[in-house]
Amino acid sequence: MNFFWLILLFLAIFFILFSFLFARITYKRIFRYHYHFKGEKKSLYQKKPYSFETKKGTLKGFLYSKGESSYLLVLVHGLLAEHQEYLAFIDALVEAGFDVFAYDCLGCGESSGKGILSLNQSKKDLITVLKEIQHWSQYKKISLIGHSLGGYAVVALPQEYKIRIDKIISIAGFEKRQNIIRKTSMGNVPSVFKFFLFPFLLLFERMHGKFLKNEIKNEIQKTPNISYMIWHSKDDKTVPLSSSILFSLKEENFPNVTKHLFENREHNYFLLTEACKKYRKEKFALYRKMKKEKKIKTYEDFEKKYVDLSCFNEIDPSTFRMLKDFLYE
Numbered sequence: 001m002n003f004f005w006l007i008l009l010f011l012a013i014f015f016i017l018f019s020f021l022f023a024r025i026t027y028k029r030i031f032r033y034h035y036h037f038k039g040e041k042k043s044l045y046q047k048k049p050y051s052f053e054t055k056k057g058t059l060k061g062f063l064y065s066k067g068e069s070s071y072l073l074v075l076v077h078g079l080l081a082e083h084q085e086y087l088a089f090i091d092a093l094v095e096a097g098f099d100v101f102a103y104d105c106l107g108c109g110e111s112s113g114k115g116i117l118s119l120n121q122s123k124k125d126l127i128t129v130l131k132e133i134q135h136w137s138q139y140k141k142i143s144l145i146g147h148s149l150g151g152y153a154v155v156a157l158p159q160e161y162k163i164r165i166d167k168i169i170s171i172a173g174f175e176k177r178q179n180i181i182r183k184t185s186m187g188n189v190p191s192v193f194k195f196f197l198f199p200f201l202l203l204f205e206r207m208h209g210k211f212l213k214n215e216i217k218n219e220i221q222k223t224p225n226i227s228y229m230i231w232h233s234k235d236d237k238t239v240p241l242s243s244s245i246l247f248s249l250k251e252e253n254f255p256n257v258t259k260h261l262f263e264n265r266e267h268n269y270f271l272l273t274e275a276c277k278k279y280r281k282e283k284f285a286l287y288r289k290m291k292k293e294k295k296i297k298t299y300e301d302f303e304k305k306y307v308d309l310s311c312f313n314e315i316d317p318s319t320f321r322m323l324k325d326f327l328y329e
Helices: 002-031 083-095 121-133 149-155 177-185 191-206 215-221 274-292 299-306 317-328
Strands: 046-054 057-065 071-076 099-104 141-147 167-171 227-233 257-262
Touching (some): 057 083, 057 121, 071 149, 083 099, 121 149, 141 149, 149 167, 167 317, 227 317
Parallel strands (some): 071 099, 071 141, 227 257
Antiparallel strands (some): 046 057, 057 099
16 A cells, blocks of 8 residues: 555656646747747838847847937837837838837847746836836837737836836737736647646746736726727737737726727738738748748748738738827827
């Protein structure tokens, strides 16, 4: 009998250790990977580089400007991305009269680091940037735009830092880090292991910052002087509607919050035309096919030969006007 319990204890310890190690590997696979955008990186406008030193690395960002605006927009990119992927959007904003400061989160693009470290790190990166640029006296207004992970960061920004912000736009942002940890880290994990791995994944994320109850609602309630616009799409599979900021506010009627639920913008196509969306999907499918058949080595090579960037980055005028009008109203 004692031998039986000893074996059972050994197996339990082994399984716990195995779950811990497998969860650690899974977590690192997402958050310890330095992401670089693959493709052409050109803006129509002049950009000025900036660097911000932190304890965990160097944040690098760029100010895109025509040199005549008093309104600054800070753009925060999504998970496994970098600001270069938003250049068409940045150019449209500059053309509309804004200056745009776009930076790469730690572990992405031109910033240092082996990965973004955690979902909570996105807030810390944003605070680092804002604590510096809020002293740029040439700007009368500073507003934030965030997509996906950035959409979470701009709304969950701790207001005790007293950073001056005029308006905030969150596009496809998620409400709780816990839900995205489950979605992002466990997508390909066999169902039988998910129950045992999830607590460890939460533990690793918790080490980078507390899980706060009603975090988004509380931040909005504390900032009645800031106007918010929240966008999400019903067919978003990356951040399902049920996990979104928009869904968390469905029963709330904050006077400073404007909400828009789209039908078919998925996760990445809010500001692109339908023709552009279709064109992108066709090209991505062709690239995957050619990559599988070993007919192309890199996406950069594929883009140069097969992609018309004017079609690939076509901004939808009606959606962009909605965003611009909100910022200027």
